[in-house]
Amino acid sequence: MHYPAPLISGSTIAVTAFSSGVAAPLHPRLDLVLGDLALRGFKVLEGRCLREDKLHVSASVDRRVDELMQFLLDDQVDAVMAPWGGEIAMDLLPLLDWQALKQARPKWLMGFSDISTVLSAFSSKLGWATCHCTNLMQLSLAQTDALTADTFTHLKTPTGKAFTQYSAPLYEQGYSNYAQDSQAVFNLTEPSRWEVLNGDVQHTKPVSFQGRLIGGCLDTHMLMFGSEYFDPQALLDRHPQDKLIFYFENAEQSPTAYYRALQSLRLRGAFENAAGILIGRNAVSGNAGKAFDGDTAVKMALGDLAVPVITGVDVSHIAPNMVLINGALAEVRQGDEHWTLMQHLR
Structure with missing residues (x-):
């Protein structure tokens, strides 16, 4: 397996909704969790495919693919997160440039629900280790149960080491x-x-x-x-x-x-x-x-x-x-x- 680098203070997390986006009534929550990423010590890149949700998606399939590829090929990015899942992330899979991604530095892809559709594709086709975990919209600093609160702690684990839950x-x-x-x-x-x-x-x-x-x-x-x-x-x-x-x-x-x-x-x-x-x-x-x-x-x-x-x-x-x-x-x-x-x- 190809394990991405551990996420530490100063790591860059790009946020893009490659499945469902976030409609206006939920922007205050989105702003809260994005701010909490910064409070955790991460640098945050906010994508353009994020703050709208029409027909179950944040933007057209071409725009979502382009933005996801942009972040995945950027060596300054350490992880890519979506706000949450959705319904039809499957439509991205045949459009991603898998040959270009073979040459990219692995990044953490994180989340669950429809996000897991993409996680399995990267693990299957590229051998990247990917992270099935709590979605970004749930990862506020106020959430103190052990499984949620330790999400980023576990992602600090160096390759070759182990963690326990x-x-x-x-x-x-x-x-x-x-x-x-x-x-x-x-x-x-x-x-x-x-x-x-x-x-x-x-x-x-x-x-x-x-x-x-x-x-x-x-x-x-x-x-x-x-x-x-x-x-x-x-x-x-x-x-x-x-x-x-x-x-x-x-x-x-x-x-x-x-x-x-x-x-x-x-x-x-x-x-x-x-x-x-x-x-x-x-x-x-x-x-x-x-x-x-x-x-x-x-x-x-x-x-x-x-x-x-x-x-x-x-x-x-x-x-x-x-x-x-x-x-x-x-x-x-x-x-x-x-x-x-x-x-x-x-």
Whole structure:
């Protein structure tokens, strides 16, 4: 893997909305988090594709591609962040100049939701380590839960070293409304619990497994699997001695669509080289009282796999979110009070 340089005080972060942009009612929140980046010691470059949102995007596909390429080819830029996800970042992928990017210095690409569409493409095609983490609009300095507050701390980790995170004790049931309250923080009220869906696959306790991380938002990744933009085999080819740890989270799919997405990955052989699978909290609420809900979807699709499947993981549209480095060698361990996730940047 090609790990970007650690983010330290003085590093430059470029901000561009290569998927959904930020409409005017949310500009106060955007200004707040941009200001907080500066207070953290970063230099901030604000792109032109940012402060509008029409038809799910900040600007035309050509303008978004041009600006993203500009930042990625600029050796003064250390990281590129979008304000949040969106719907159709996939339209950028065939238009990026991948040959030029092969010669570029790797930068951190960061975020989740539709941002993960782009993260997986860079990890698959270029071997860049990319960062699935809390989105910029949620990363205010006022957000003090450990997973969110330590996001940039973990990105200071030098190549060859490791960092450790622990499962969150609480999660947020709903979403913050930044248009009404630009300074809102997460309302973490619900007990969080990682659970082994298929515990009988392990002969010893506690559960533990190791592999290279890869994954993202299931809504887009189930569509991209098998293409050059989400190619787990490329990661295996770089590290043939390792297995993979997949992580997925459901953003918008109904329980039956959620089941079909997981089952389709399985039918196409996605998990043949998996050491384990991490499933994030389901962002879609229950199915109007019907028995076939999100939990049922995961159990039916993955419950009989011969590798550990862990559900309720802190990887989701339901905050908070762990920092997961695509391509990093991760160790997942079950403890008495919490789960541990260690990532080695090697």
